[in-house]
Amino acid sequence: MLKxxxxxxxxxxLREYYEQLRSQHVSPLWLGGGISLEPKSKAIPxxxxxxxxxxxxxRAAQLVGTEQAERRxxxxxxxxxxxxxxxxxxxxxxxxxxxxEIARAHRHTAAALRLIIEGKGGYTVVNGHRIPMHPGDLVLxxxxxxxxxxxxxxxxxxxxxxxxxxxVRMLEGGFYEEYDMETQAVGEGADPPPQWHYPMSQARxxxxxxxxxxxxxxxxxxxxxxxxxxxxxxxxxxxxxxxxLLRPGEHxxxxxxxxxxxxxxxxxxxxxxxGGRRLDWEEKDVFTVPTWTFHEHVNTGDxxxxxxxxxDAPVMKALELYREEAKAR
Ligand code: GTQ
Numbered sequence: 001m002l003k004x005x006x007x008x009x010x011x012x013x014l015r016e017y018y019e020q021l022r023s024q025h026v027s028p029l030w031l032g033g034g035i036s037l038e039p040k041s042k043a044i045p046x047x048x049x050x051x052x053x054x055x056x057x058x059r060a061a062q063l064v065g066t067e068q069a070e071r072r073x074x075x076x077x078x079x080x081x082x083x084x085x086x087x088x089x090x091x092x093x094x095x096x097x098x099x100x101e102i103a104r105a106h107r108h109t110a111a112a113l114r115l116i117i118e119g120k121g122g123y124t125v126v127n128g129h130r131i132p133m134h135p136g137d138l139v140l141x142x143x144x145x146x147x148x149x150x151x152x153x154x155x156x157x158x159x160x161x162x163x164x165x166x167x168v169r170m171l172e173g174g175f176y177e178e179y180d181m182e183t184q185a186v187g188e189g190a191d192p193p194p195q196w197h198y199p200m201s202q203a204r205x206x207x208x209x210x211x212x213x214x215x216x217x218x219x220x221x222x223x224x225x226x227x228x229x230x231x232x233x234x235x236x237x238x239x240x241x242x243x244x245l246l247r248p249g250e251h252x253x254x255x256x257x258x259x260x261x262x263x264x265x266x267x268x269x270x271x272x273x274x275g276g277r278r279l280d281w282e283e284k285d286v287f288t289v290p291t292w293t294f295h296e297h298v299n300t301g302d303x304x305x306x307x308x309x310x311x312d313a314p315v316m317k318a319l320e321l322y323r324e325e326a327k328a329r
């Protein structure tokens with residue numbers, strides 16, 4: 001019988017063997033590339049400032065029409081991600097539609113959300129329903145819903161797009177289809193379906209109610225999940241949305257979760273400590289928190305700060321990969 005101690009191979013033998021394996025498209029696991037001890041994102045914590053983004057969005061509107069650009073969108077690209085997305089599985093993009101413009105109708109299996117940043121109220125048509133878009137509103141166009149955007153006001157409409165395109169690409173599950181007309185016909189009268197429209201006025205009222213009940217303690221953050229009223233679950237199967245109110249001076253406890261998160265500052269100013277980096281933010285900035293990275297938020301202003309965020313937590317939970325933990329103090 002062959003004993004372990006009898007196994008002796010020369011460097012030359014090994015080199016030859018590995019070379020053969022390579023040519024046969026086979027790889028020995030013992031050389032690495034196996035299982036990690038814990039999640040470690042390639043993405044880094046990063047903030048994009050509105051003072052930089054807004055002028056570039058306006059410039060895009062001067063340079064490129066919505067006939068040329070099916071979607072006039074600027075992608076926020078994490079400095080360490082080659083795939084040009086803000087975070088590992090989710091993009092965070094800025095889209096601009098100028099007065100009188102439309103973004104023509106299409107659908108895709110990637111799910112999308114819009115958090116309205118600026119404008120006087122254009123609209124998105126989702127499967128024939130007209131959904132209004134006011135600053136702070138959350139508008140959803142889930143997997144395979146037809147959607148076109150329009151601006152019938154006299155001011156630019158700018159919003160944050162969140163999509164799961166990197167995830168769908170990785171899963172190789174992407175389909176896309178153009179509508180046979182530029183825009184969808186809109187049904188009359190009916191209220192927008194509530195599972196696609198989460199008005200800012202409701203979110204604000206709910207947060208203020210919660211803040212009044214809770215008073216002030218760091219262990220009791222004022223944070224709400226947006227829930228789909230038809231299912232009671234997260235907004236979409238792949239993307240969860242939250243809104244958090246930070247009281248003036250509030251400094252949240254550091255914690256980390258297995259999910260990537262993109263944040264948008266609806267209002268207020270402060271900073272977040274994310275994996276040892278300090279991200280200073282002001283109104284309308286966007287910042288990204290990679291998976292399994294400790295983070296804490298600080299409101300340095302003299303009024304409440306409102307943070308919107310979207311994450312891939314529903315995916316992690318469905319696959320039983322989700323964990324969270326507070327930082328030991
Ligand atoms: O509005 O349909 O940011 O299809 C990227 C792809 C937005 C959209 C994006 C899209 C859209």
